[in-house]
Amino acid sequence: MGKFCTSCGTALNEGAKFCAKCGANASHVLEEAGTLPEQATPNSETILSKAGKQMKIEAKIKAAAYAKSMFSEATPAYQSAGELALPAELTPLTGDFEAENLLSLLKIGIKGLAGGLKRTLHDKKRLVVVIALVIIWLLVNFLAALGIFPLPVRLLSWLTAAQGSLIGGSIGKGLVAALLAQLIADQGMLQTVKSGLGQLGGIAKGLRGVAGPLLMGIAVALIVTNLMVSSNLQNTMVCIAAFLLSAKALTHHGFLRKFINALLPKANNTTLTTLMRGWTLGFALFAAVSFLPGGGNGYVLGILLLLAGGIVTVVGRNKKEATAE
Numbered sequence: 001m002g003k004f005c006t007s008c009g010t011a012l013n014e015g016a017k018f019c020a021k022c023g024a025n026a027s028h029v030l031e032e033a034g035t036l037p038e039q040a041t042p043n044s045e046t047i048l049s050k051a052g053k054q055m056k057i058e059a060k061i062k063a064a065a066y067a068k069s070m071f072s073e074a075t076p077a078y079q080s081a082g083e084l085a086l087p088a089e090l091t092p093l094t095g096d097f098e099a100e101n102l103l104s105l106l107k108i109g110i111k112g113l114a115g116g117l118k119r120t121l122h123d124k125k126r127l128v129v130v131i132a133l134v135i136i137w138l139l140v141n142f143l144a145a146l147g148i149f150p151l152p153v154r155l156l157s158w159l160t161a162a163q164g165s166l167i168g169g170s171i172g173k174g175l176v177a178a179l180l181a182q183l184i185a186d187q188g189m190l191q192t193v194k195s196g197l198g199q200l201g202g203i204a205k206g207l208r209g210v211a212g213p214l215l216m217g218i219a220v221a222l223i224v225t226n227l228m229v230s231s232n233l234q235n236t237m238v239c240i241a242a243f244l245l246s247a248k249a250l251t252h253h254g255f256l257r258k259f260i261n262a263l264l265p266k267a268n269n270t271t272l273t274t275l276m277r278g279w280t281l282g283f284a285l286f287a288a289v290s291f292l293p294g295g296g297n298g299y300v301l302g303i304l305l306l307l308a309g310g311i312v313t314v315v316g317r318n319k320k321e322a323t324a325e
Helices: 040-071 102-121 124-145 151-160 168-185 189-200 211-228 233-249 255-263 269-289 297-324
Strands: none
Touching: 102 255, 124 151, 124 168, 151 233, 168 189, 168 211, 168 233, 189 233, 189 269, 211 233, 211 269, 211 297, 233 269, 255 269, 269 297
């Protein structure tokens, strides 16, 4: 009968003192052909058991690390509050968005906004920025009411968006506060904005076929900004803040994109992306419009571009249908 190594079960040569495969002492061998030694079976099972446990441990560690990177507050998408483009941090959706209806989305958005404000209150750096801005806003408006409005005060008012209407002005102040807080507290803010601006660079190359959504995105941004502030140079900091925050949000699927997707469920990914890019460019265009006399130029240009975008979209759709026929 053949002899087998009791350690690894390999067949031994006649007269061998050591196993040629694992080097184990061959003085104790099993003289049964066709089966592995009984002592070897537990060793094999032990090896497989240890390997299985190690794989499970490694899988758990990797899964925990992935979950932490995706859902912790260190994730870029979870570090902003007050963005007009409303990044995912304000609506931390962890499920399949397409299954959510519009009402559910709004409820989750409100809860997310409350959570974002709560996290801001617990962040000392951002809290200090907000408190400082509130003091500056009160001081600037108090001096302006007294007729004391020299150049340094006007510059401070512009930089912090201190003036504005009760509702729209408050939203504009929130945008400026969000931008300044993130520049101070978020080390990766500038890099994320740079990535968002890089996405805008390719608009001209792929303009054909998406001009309609692009124009409509720009138009809506112009109208929304004019709702917040009048189109004059004193308020341009609001649209600058909105532009930079929206550029940052281009790297994430934020609340606004989800909201548009809920309103336009049949819109494809390219259309949604183009709308968001147009939305971002609209804030930059509003800064240029602010140089024109009059406070409602954003409304006028926005409505014109909205009509133009609708016409371009309809014409393009008709051409596709005619080509298909």
